Amino acid sequence: MVSIRLLLPLMVSCSVAASGQPPRHLPPCRVVQMDVFCSDQRLRSSPLNLPHAVQTLDLSYNQVQNLTEETLAYRTSFHHLNLHANKIHSIQAGLFKNMTDLKVLNLSRNHLSLFALSKIQIGPLTAVKSLDLSSNGLYTGMTDYFLSDSPSLETLSLSSNSITKIARNTFSGALSLSKISLHNNVILDIEDGAFESLDCLSELDLSKNSITCITDFNLCNLKVLNLSRNSMEVFQSSRSTQMFKLSRLDLSQNKMSYFPLLPRNNILEYLDISRNQLQTVNVTGSRERKVVLNHLRYLDMSYNQLRSLPESFFYCMGSLEVLNVSNNCLQAFSIVNRRVLQTVKTMDLSYNSLQSLTFGENALSSLEELFLQGNDLSILDHQVFQGRPSLRHLNLQQNHLEVCSSVHHQRDCVSFRSITNLQILNLSENGLRTLPANAFTNTPLEFLDLSLNPGLDMDVHSLSGLEPSLVHLLLKENNISRLNADLSLLRSLKHIDLSTNQLTALPLWNKESSIESLNLQNNNLVTLESSSMLALEHSLKTLYMGSNPLSCCSNLGFLHMVQHSTVVVPDIETVTCVLDDFSEPVNIERVTEEMCHQEKIQNYIIAVVLAALVVITTAVVLLKCCRSRKRKLNRSFSI
Structure with missing residues (x-):
């Protein structure tokens, strides 16, 4: 009831409380029970008539400069105070002393470095649990004036400041901290013991700084550590045999040449060391330093310089589910022991230099997912993929593979038959020359990409066996002039891409077709067979037809479909046709049947005129011939 009675005066005060600023047309402050939201109102202070027991005040994106009791309308009942993105450079001493219920204080993106120069403390912050001081231009030593008396503080953000050093006593006034963000500073040095007194600390973000090494990591209670985007050359934990609680470690985008030396007793689940300078992984460490990673589920070593990855490296990773080693320099990869990586579901070996791939x-x-695109694979065991019963997604784009025919002893090819759960297969850009009959028998593919294999010769039965399963088929940029494979039998096919080929005729479809999306861009189609278009009309939803030399008047059925059906043609602006052999292309939307009728009439008239001219010309010639012959006869009989 209090908030309802105050709603109208508050709405008025929000629009005029800008202390000398001329009023502008802005939406009023929004009141929800005891919460007031006045973001982006050009205010220099809070509204005049705040509810007496206001709990949340949002003054973000305003123009507050001096933070005083008057600025906050002499209210102390706040639970949540948001002053993000103002111009605060001065804070009244002891302002928060009586705010015993204040839990969340956001002072980010202000000018608090100017306040820190006054060497006045803003505390005590007796009840504050979350404090955001990010983007304030703070540098080393200034944090003391904000943290010296914060006994309840749990979450602290100091990101996007200019801090270069974390001193031993930096957090001595906030010993309850559990989460600290120091992202995007210029930290070069961390004094010994800077975080050790924080027994509750579980998350620490030191990403995007200038840290060069960690040589004695000993924060046993820490669960999440982010050291990405530094200049780290070494990460080495202490020799302690104590159990470390660290579960997530991000070391990506550093300068490490060696695999990190992790805590011996750990429960690490997530490890990212991508975008470093790793050239090898050490698997010969001493027994007392040997690290077991039995809890590790995610390992990312992509974008390094690894040339080899021995099977023994994975012996201690009994729970690994995701392995990413893409964008390295691997030439061979082999997993023979069935007990190694037996829990891996996703493996990414793409964009290496793989010539050899061996699976026992x-x-x-x-x-379940295997990514091998962008390698040099050409000769593999022809049944290398058959022994993976859970495999459902296989990407072989940009290799040099050939597909085996039914003769299993054929060499230099890979078989894709009887891969019992494979649903997605990408064979684009492999230089495929032929696709034999029954190439995918007993493999329940739903998505098949055969694009960018110029000159691909498909057998009429290439796709046999995929009738009940195939939904997506991509055959773009194959330089196909005639499609041999019978697509009408693929009763589940809904999306097909035949763009950028040399097709002069549509594939045949029947009325049972379920095609919903068809891409025929950049072909040589002049006339679209009306029977095929009628067969598609009941299911087709999206059609791409741009950049084809269509004839306007030979495609009246297609014209009617475009103009009157629910089929969407996203590239309609590029779909043109010609009315006759000598006319300029016309956008298909501008063509009417009357144009074609007029064209027929004009052609008929022209034909009649031409015929008449031919008759008259012929008559004149015959007449001249007759007269000439008559003259000759007359001369012959003259005396």
Whole structure:
């Protein structure tokens, strides 16, 4: 009831409380029970008539400069105070002393470095649990004036400041801290013991700084550590045998040449060391320094310089589910032991220099996704993928593979038959020359990409066996002039891409077709068979037809479909046709049947005129011939 009675005067005061600023047309402050939201109102202070027991005040994106009791309308009942993105450079001493219920204080993106120069403390912050001081231009030593008396503080953000050093006593006034963000500073040095007194600390973000090494990591209670985007060359934990609670460690985008030396007893689940300078992984460490990673589920070593990755490296990773080693320099990869990586579900080996790939019998039995695109694979065991019963997604784009025919002893090819759960297969950019009959028998593909294989010769039965499963088929940029494979039998096919080929005729479809999306851009189609278009009309939803030399008057059925059906043609602006052999292309939307009728009439008239001219010309010629012959006869009989 209090908030309802105060709603109208508050709405008025929000629009005029800008202390000398001329009023402008802005939406009023929004009041929800005891919460007031006045973001982006050009205010220099809070509204005049705040509810007496206001709990939340949002003054973000305003023009507050001096933070005083008057600025906050002499209210002390706040639970949540948001002053983000103002111009605060002065804070009244002891302002927060009587705010015993204040839990969340956001002072980010202000000018608090000017306040810190006064060497006045803003505390005590007796009840504050979350404090945001990010983007304030603070540098080393200034944090003391904000943290010296914050006994309840749990979450602290000092990101995007100019701090260069974390001193031993930096957080001595906030011993309850559990989460600290120092992201995007210029930290070069961390004094010994700077974080050790924080027994509750579980998350520490030191990303995007200038830290060069960690040589004695000993924060046993820490659960999440982010050291990405530094200049780290070494990460080495202490030799302690104590159990470390660290579960997530991000060391990406550093300068490490060696695999990090992790705590011996750990429960690490997530490790990212991508975008470093790793050239090798050490698997010969001493027994007392040997690290077991039995809890590790995610390992990312992409974008390094690894040339080899021995199978023994994975012996201690009994729970690994995701392995990313893409964008390295691997030439061979082999997993023979069925007990190694037996829990891996996703493996990314893309964009290496792989020429050899070996999987032992029953190895990688849990593998669901395998990414091998961008390698040099050409000769593999022809049944290398058959022994992976869980495999459902296989990407072989940009390799040099050939597809085996039904003759299993054929060399230099890979078989894609009887991969029992494979649903997604990408064979684009492999230089495929032929696609034999029954190439995918007993493999329930839903998505098949055969694009960018110029000159691909498909057998009429290439796709046999995919009738009940195939939904997406991509055949773009194959330089196909005639499609041999019978697509009408693929009763589940909904999306097909035939763009950028040399097609002169549409594939045949029947009325049972379920095609919803068809891309025919950049072909040589002049006339679209009306039977095929009628067969598609009941299911087709999206059609791409741009950049084809269509004839306007030979495609009246297509014209009617475009103008009167629910089929969407996203590239309609590029779909043109010609009315006759000598006319300029016309956008298909501008063509009417009357134009074609007029064209027929004009052609008929022209034909009649031409015929008449031919008759008259012929008559004249015959007449001249007759007269000439008559003259000759007359001369012959003259005396």
